[in-house]
Amino acid sequence: MIKGFLFDLDGVIVDTAKYHFLAWKRLADELSIPFSENDNERLKGVSRMRSLDIILELGNLNLSSEVKEKLAAKKNSWYVDYITKMTPDEILPGALEFIQDAKDKNIKIGLGSASKNAMTILERLNITGYFDAIISGNEVSNAKPDPEVFLKGAEALGLEPEECVVFEDAAAGVEAAINGKMKCVGIGTKKVLGQADIVVEGLKVICTNDVLNALGIDFKYK
Ligand code: G6P
Ligand code: MG
Numbered sequence: 001m002i003k004g005f006l007f008d009l010d011g012v013i014v015d016t017a018k019y020h021f022l023a024w025k026r027l028a029d030e031l032s033i034p035f036s037e038n039d040n041e042r043l044k045g046v047s048r049m050r051s052l053d054i055i056l057e058l059g060n061l062n063l064s065s066e067v068k069e070k071l072a073a074k075k076n077s078w079y080v081d082y083i084t085k086m087t088p089d090e091i092l093p094g095a096l097e098f099i100q101d102a103k104d105k106n107i108k109i110g111l112g113s114a115s116k117n118a119m120t121i122l123e124r125l126n127i128t129g130y131f132d133a134i135i136s137g138n139e140v141s142n143a144k145p146d147p148e149v150f151l152k153g154a155e156a157l158g159l160e161p162e163e164c165v166v167f168e169d170a171a172a173g174v175e176a177a178i179n180g181k182m183k184c185v186g187i188g189t190k191k192v193l194g195q196a197d198i199v200v201e202g203l204k205v206i207c208t209n210d211v212l213n214a215l216g217i218d219f220k221y222k
Contacts, residue, residue: 004153008167010045026078033055083124102208112150
């Protein structure tokens with residue numbers, strides 16, 4: 001029985017990857033490290049500090065953790081400048097309709113995001129009220145593919161992991177769902193998210209019943 005849906009934020013509900021890219025690119029330029037949009041793909045779903053490590057690796061730069069903290073804070077301040085200007089029209093097509101359809105069917109809704117800025121983004125998009133539980137990067141110590149963020153999400157919803165379906169756009173997030181013994185809907189391409197139970201291009205092409213049918217779950221709602 002499925003009783004909860006757990007959503008990743010960046011890339012599932014909103015496209016913040018472009019803002020992460022602009023902020024990381026500015027930092028990479030300052031450090032004279034070549035950094036392309038293609039490289040940015042590797043940062044999806046990955047924590048802030050791990051993202052910085054990936055960029056420093058691209059430039060063969062070895063820095064102390066003190067300097068790294070400062071660089072990550074600098075990138076974040078630029079990123080925050082972008083996201084505080086976001087508006088609800090940046091919500092990805094079909095995302096709110098999909099979530100509302102699930103809520104109408106008494107499915108609980110949780111957020112499981114690696115981002116420490118998740119609350120700011122939800123507030124800017126004016127959608128905080130859709131969520132029964134919100135777990136962000138501030139509440140977890142182990143980044144995806146560790147299942148911690150989704151396990152905490154399930155717990156906050158009062159559900160068992162097996163009762164939840166995860167929606168993820170990053171390979172590390174799909175792995176996290178699998179590690180947490182949850183079903184997973186990949187949002188993106190099969191090439192990247194092949195391990196997910198099903199893969200769709202976006203929430204706009206599915207509804208709750210499609211997901212449960214595709215997962216072979218017999219679902220009777222009130
Ligand atoms: C999400 C994004 C990642 C980002 C991470 C941390 O998972 O997909 O690209 O690095 O959140 O975001 P933050 O806002 O805490 O820097
Ligand atoms: Mg994501």
